[in-house]
Amino acid sequence: MITLHDKLLFTGVILLSITLMLFLNFFVYSDSPNSVVIEVDGEVYAEYNLKDIKDEKIVNVVTEYGSNKIRITNSSLEVTDASCEDKLDVMSAPITKANQIIVCVPNHLTVRMKSDSNISDEIDRVAY
Amino acid sequence: MRSKTKELVLISLFIAIGMVLQSIENSFPIISGIPGGKLGLCNIVSILNISMFGGINALIVASLRSVLTSLLFGGVSSLMYSLCGAILSTISMTVFMKLASDKFSLMSVGIIGGVTHNTAQVMVASVTLSSGYIWSYLPVLMIIGAISGSVTGISAGLISSKMKFK
Incomplete structure (x- = not known):
């Protein structure tokens, strides 16, 4: 009952x-993001400022756990290929906002967008 | 009083039923692309087990079942998720049933089991990734856990009202 x-x-x-x-x-x-952080096992593997990316950038992450292919544009981030079996990270939608994440648990990989005030534009700060 | 042999047979029977249910569930495609979201059919076995034989018996059955199923169908990586989820959900369902079985029916026990199973999965994932960001995924899994848990809880209630052997 x-x-x-x-x-x-x-x-x-x-x-x-x-x-x-x-x-x-x-x-x-x-927040709108201004950098991309790729972490493996909780340690920073690579970090990219979105301003430095012209059109798109493909990053290959190859570690002892497996490999992932990550596609970064200047506003979005997605995983396009992975060596894991389930490919759940490839299926997940591209992320566009700060603090959103895509994970690949078998490969111990976390990719996230970050909005860090330290690397925000200096000119904008002076202007406002 | 139940004999030792009958108890042994019933434990093995419950493990076997749980394994079959889990293998049936594994052959389903992932529900609407939500990783970690699943029906948890073997939760029915755990709920019946707790209500019939108590928590310790259910804990033995649940952990043996998850070890055996992971070795047969999954892999070593899925063992941690399955085992932690089984242990945490069985313990919390037992405690919940002890404390609140006069007001809540087996449906609530199922909800508690589903939600704690998903919490354990997120916990293992955050330990594997050494990152706390994955906890933001918990609310999605909690909804799935509540829905699938109430389904399994209601089914367990229907089965236990029909079951005669004690």
């Missing part, structure tokens, strides 16, 4: 996760 408490718990869990997702969307993913 489904009791009232069951329904309350179900609604509570759903509401909690929707609130968390909205929070992430509006407060964590809101």
